Amino acid sequence: MLTIKAEIQRDKLRQDGSYNVRIRFTKDRKVKRISTSLFAKKADLTDRFTIKEDSLIKQEADILILHYRKMFNEIHLEAETLDVNEIVARLNSRDKSDKPVDFIQFAKEWIANSTLKGAVNYTSALNSLIRFNKSEKLYTHQITSEFLQEFMAFLLNESKERAEQLKEKGKRVPSTRSTSLYLMSIRRLFKEAVKQYNKPDQGLIRIKNTPFAYFQIPKQESTRKRAITAELIRKIEQLPYQTVYKGIHHTNRFNLAKDCFILSFCMIGINSVDLFNATEYDGNTLTYYRTKTRDRRMDKAKMIVTVPKILHPLFEKYKDTTGKRIFNFYQSYVNEKAFNKAINKGLKEIGSILKIEDLEYYAARHSWATIALNKVGVSKYVVHEALNHIDESMRVTDIYIERDFSNENKANAKVVRYVFGR
Structure with a gap:
């Protein structure tokens, strides 16, 4: 039989x-x-070091x-087979399960400790949630499917207002993809909170609600098509260089x-960050690890590109003579x-010169694929591999296949030949 008492230890x-x-x-x-959290003074105790019956401390201890x-009593049936240590552990778990989880505080700590490249996107999503909530205090039990619907409406309205402001300034209006991205980020943060605070094997369930089970995140709006034609790419390559240079670096x-x-185009759409940081080049092939997906892939998003001869003059032009990197950018x-x-x-x-609306660096990657x-x-499939995208359906298969990048580089040779004739 279990007995529960309040006590004071004399020592x-x-x-x-x-x-x-x-x-x-x-x-x-x-x-x-x-x-x-109760503390008794000498005046609250009898000579036998028990708590005086008429003291406030005794009343609070009795409540505990x-x-x-x-x-x-709620676990009495199974408690008969448990020893006192197991019983107290179960009671403590039940006690903790009644304490609410501050979602925003958890999210801030999770983002701060995260090594994800996209941590900044989670911060943006969380800041939107704080703006909507009008407070930095939000408990997980307050996040319901109805709450998420209202948050989505808030995001769409913010996106609409931002679009109107950009139109007035004559700037390009981005897609509404941020609404889906932010909601997916909040869903990921909620799942991480559940993983941290719920311990089913210990009988500890602090987050009991599942709001995303009853809420559908809208599909992402297609990204703006940024591919340009082979003719325009040739025109870019044929443009005469400017002769005016600025700054101490003469750029x-x-x-x-x-x-x-x-x-970028002739190296299968290599991202600027990877061009900037490239360090592996043997005179024929450039090896890099795609920054955007490196942390999400077992192969570290490795890519080996055979450098077309058309690029050799540019490799020489921007060569880093110190040897620290491939390019001196x-x-x-x-x-x-x-x-x-x-x-x-x-x-x-x-x-502006070639009448290409809103030309961006990423157009090289889009154009290569197209x-x-x-x-x-x-x-x-080869285009997918060449762009080094993640394919969840192929994760197991990829474990067994040693990739040599030959198909990707054969495809690149065809593309470069088609556009430049060499």
Whole structure:
């Protein structure tokens, strides 16, 4: 039989002259004590070191004892087979399960400790949630399917207002993909909270609701098609260089954009961040690990590209003579973001000349895929592999296949030949 009592231990006097009130659980002559937030002074105790019946501390201790007795009665049938340590562990789990989880606080800590490249997207999603909630205090039980519906409406309205502001300024209006992306980010954060706070094997379920089971996240709006024709790519390559250079590094964004666009297109749409940080080149092939998906793939998103001869002059032009990297872009731009920004500003100048609306660096990647599939006859699977995308359905198969990148580079040779004739 289990007995539950409040007790004071005579030898546990604190520096402030008080004693912590402990709850003592006894079963089969075995004892387990837990501390409480109650503290008794000498005036609250009898000579025998029991709590005086008429004291406030006694009333509060009795409430705690009643609380534990009630919880014990709820597990009474199985408690007969448990020892006192297991019983107290179960009671503590039940106790914790009643404590609400602050979702926003958890999310902030999770993002801060995350090594994901897309952590900034989670921060943006969380900031949107805080704006909608009008408070940085939000418990998981408050996140219901109805709450999510209202949050989605809020996101769509924000997107609409932003689009109207951009229209007034004559700028391009982005898609509403952020609504889906933000909702997916919040769903991921909610799942992570469930993983952290729910321990079913210990009988601890602090997050009991499943709001996303009854809420459908809208499908993402298709990304804007940014591919341009082979003729326009040739025109970019044939544009004369500008002769005016600026800054201490003697740079020209127009020239940089022209060259980097061709570098990207002829190397299967390599991203600017990977171009900026590339370090492995043997004179024939460039090896890199795609930054965007490196942390989500077992192969670290490895890519080996045979460098077409058409690019050899550009490799020589931008060669890093120190040997630290393949290209010397890092010597002129503080980081990959500044580098990408400079390229896109230069591409706006090029787009203006060639009448290409809102030309961006990523158009090289889109154009390579489009030409490979529609003009050269490369299979969609090879295009998928060449772009180094993640295919969940192939994860197991990929474990058994040693990839040599030959199909991707054969496809690239066909694309380069189709566009440039060499």
